[in-house]
Amino acid sequence: MLDPVILSLKVALVAVALVFAVGLAVSRAMARGDFPGKNVLESLIILPMVLPPTVLGYGLLILLGKRGPVGGFLLEAFDFQLIFTWWAAVIASAVVSFPLMYQSAKAAFAGVDVSLEQAARTLGAGELRIFLTVTLPLAWPGILAGLVLSFARALGEFGATLMVAGNIPGKTQTIPLAIYFAVESGETAAARNLVLIITLLSFAVVFWLNWWSRHKLQVWKKERVSRAEGGNS
Amino acid sequence: MLKAEIHKQYPGITIDVAFEFERGILVLFGPSGSGKTTILDCIAGLQQPDAGCISLNGKSFYSSADRIAVPARKRRIGYVFQHYALFPHLTVKENTMYGIPKHCKGGKGYRIGALDVLEMLKIVHLQDRYPSQLSGGEKQRVALARALMVEPELLLLDEPLSALDHVNRKNLQAELKQLQRIWMIPFVLVTHSRREMQRLADEIIFLDKGKKSLSVFPALRRQSIELSV
Known part of the structure; x- marks a missing residue:
């Protein structure tokens, strides 16, 4: 019963970590830069959000399978079979949740006033320091929203995961897969428990992150609100 | 000593100015869209001119001929932005x-x-x-x-008083003047307010559509040099 829960959390956390790192770099570059082909690239990034998961699963199978370019290389060079392992589930989850992270983070970066970065430059700060001390903290609420959404999406990934990782209990069987096969084989009680667990889990994550962002991260916004209220009374 | 020669082309406006400035407050005066802020940005290193040269106290910050462009963070030029x-x-x-x-x-x-x-x-x-x-x-x-x-060795101020009410503006005008005398570094100040220009300027450059139309050294200047010595 607990196997799918632990596996799901593991897969979603690793997927979100990947999405966070890649998503920040890509969205930061896309928010400010302008180059030929940007629209095409952006459409490709968003595509996994609108395509049926089975299409993604098919694409990933071609790419990661034993005879695929990536899967074949890993098998030959490292004797590592990616397909039907929990790593394949991580990749499927990362691909479907990436657009959510990308869109939130890109909007958040674009919303940071350029003159603040300029001011930091005239004060002698290098680009990395500017990113860490100005851009990232100011964009953080939006990035956090992206993290919450991608985590929830990664946790609920079903179609592509089934195609590339299969349904191997204890190995690749995440909660959504376990629910589906429990229902199919008539184990209603097991399905109901898993449904309860994933619903509570998702709710708790969203609730906690919302609360956290409101109370811990935006001190300066809170101060402004309290001041405005004080000024009115 | 600030030396600047800036050529920069935009759709609709060509900025083409050259000036030297030693001490006191230099006011760049002109209507909006006359390229004042762009000139400040070029001096600070936030934008690059298409051609020209910029140097401060003998150090070259930008030179299209020598292919020099020192990044903003290494110039030690203070910049007070229009909206702070x-x-x-x-x-x-x-x-x-x-x-x-x-x-x-x-x-x-x-x-x-x-x-x-x-x-x-x-x-x-x-x-x-x-x-x-x-x-x-x-x-x-x-x-x-x-x-x-x-x-900083130079302070740039972009419309520093435009967002303030009358009383604040008057106070800060006096303080800016005083601050410059204490700090002993040149200030370059951009404004479109004639009154601000008259109160603050030791030297004035009038800008019109990106071109220097007139340089003025008000009588104030002599007085101010005596003060700062």
Whole structure:
């Protein structure tokens, strides 16, 4: 019963970590830069959000399978079979949740006033320091929203995961897969428990992150609100 | 001594100015769209001219002929932005300390301590507040303190008083003048207000559609040099 829960959390956390790192770099570059082909690239990034998961699963199978370019290389060079392992589930989850992270983070970066970065430059700060001390903290609420959404999406990934990782209990069987096969084989009680667990889990994550962002991260916004209220009374 | 020769082309406007400036307050005066802010940005290193050269006290910051373009962070030019550009997530103290390199914190190697700057600008009591809790005049003082804290060799001010009410503007005008005399570095100030220009300028460049139309050295200048000696 607990196997799918632990596996799901593991897969979603690793997927979100990947999405966070890649998503920040890509969205930061896309928010400010302008180059030929940007629209095409952006459409490709968003595509996994609108395509049926089975299409993604098919694409990933071609790419990661034993005879695929990536899967074949890993098998030959490292004797590592990616397909039907929990790593394949991580990749499927990362691909479907990436657009959510990308869109939130890109909007958040674009919303940071350029003159603040300029001011930091005239004060002698290098680009990395500017990113860490100005851009990232100011964009953080939006990035956090992206993290919450991608985590929830990664946790609920079903179609592509089934195609590339299969349904191997204890190995690749995440909660959504376990629910589906429990229902199919008539184990209603097991399905109901898993449904309860994933619903509570998702709710708790969203609730906690919302609360956290409101109370811990935006001190300066809170101060402004309290001041405005004080000024009115 | 600031020497600048800036050519920059935009759709609709071509900026083409050359000037030298030694001390006091130089006012760039002109209507909006005459290229004033672009000139400040080029001096600060936030934009590059298409051609020309910029140097300060003998150090070359930009030269199209020698292919030199020193990045903004290495120029030590203070810049007070039109809308102050204070970091909203940092307190007044953290804002003003932002430009001080880590190894210099504690005042070593710096002419003037952080507290002195805050005191001079009368914002010591505000140091734990966030920018959103400040009035326009207070924000302006914080922006000035932040820019001066890095001990710049030149201070640029983009419409520093335009967002203030009448009383604040009058006070700050006088203080700016005083600050320049204390700090002894040249100020380059952009404005479109004739009155501000008359009160502050030691030297004036009139800009029209990106071109220098006139340079003026008001009588004030002689007086100001006597004051600063």
